[in-house]
Amino acid sequence: MDNYHDRRVRKSKIALKNALISLLQQKNLQQITVTEIVQAADVNRGTFYKHYQYKEELLEEMVDDIIVDLIDSYREPLKEGEKISINNLNVSAIKIFDHVENHADFYTIIAKSNALVGLQSRICIQLTDLMREVVEQAHEIKGIELNLLASYQAYAIWGLIMEWINQEFKYSATYMSNQLLTILQFTRYS
Template identity: 30%
Template sequence: MSHEEQPDLRVRRTHQFLQEAMIELITEKEFGAITVGDIAERAMINRATFYRHYQDKYDLVAKIFEETANHLMENMSLLHKKTHKLSVENPAQIWIKIFEHVAEHTQLYRAMLGKNGSPWFADRMREHIIKLLIEYNRQWKQPGPRVDPAMPSELPVTQLSHVLIGTIVWWLESEKLYTPMQIATWFHRFVFYGYLFALGYDITTPDQV
């Protein structure tokens, strides 16, 4: 391992320890009651080290989702294949991955997006979803003009980000009675007949079959 790789590895390990500590603490008490000292103690690091990596506990929980979103962006070419055809029964991998991530960190998202959660966190999450969708749409290479050229291009993406977070909240409040694949499929059906049509895709609806 080179000298350049060692600091990066230490940073990634510190991030992992702090994120795991945050998720563990959320399963034990309310987010509002958790302090930076609690997180640092659980991760077995000092407070100064925490503040070298994150501004506060809000920044930490936001980064957990942001890192997942960034990972999806980096691997978008793997999630999107040129041979992949739009199908109402074939949910895009992007949705499956997002719901799988939420399922893996149920306690975190239930705490941060629930009734006693943080609007700030929801806003940060929404911002990154919008970035993710814009990149995904760019790789789709929109096939034709939108239905209404006067409509701002960012509007459908913003609308979908709200629907996605609303779907996640509903799923968490239902105690996750449904699998990530089920939720991804149902969400994709909504996207297929609403969002994609607004972007200009030639969608065949059931009454046209």
């Protein structure tokens, strides 16, 4: 019975999050009502209020879930216990573009509308934290402040993601991973 209940809760939450994403493609969060969310999700208001007090709480949980998935995608190459370096990095190990592709609607809203103001900054801060983990593994690079290097790399990756979104995901995630790896190798040797 618990497994059935958990599955129903997950299903309801997914429906609510998908409904919110769909509505955010049309208007800002402030313009969206709980009634619109539950109608789009095909659940009743009671189901919404069983899980969330406000629509902002639904949004926050959705963003948190996506950030956790972003972190997991970035750390995928580390699961085998290896340190990440350009020398041992390959295209199949780079999962961040797969993550963005899996959440394309969410990232498109962030990139192309004012619906989720401030989330670009939050994602870049998270990317910077992830990059800091990698650059701290490396020995100090003479003359380069590691925090600045981490920030540079994070915003460069975000720039690639933004360009990919602006080109309406014209390329595959694998192609984007290959481009990132090529850029990293190019900047390393230039």
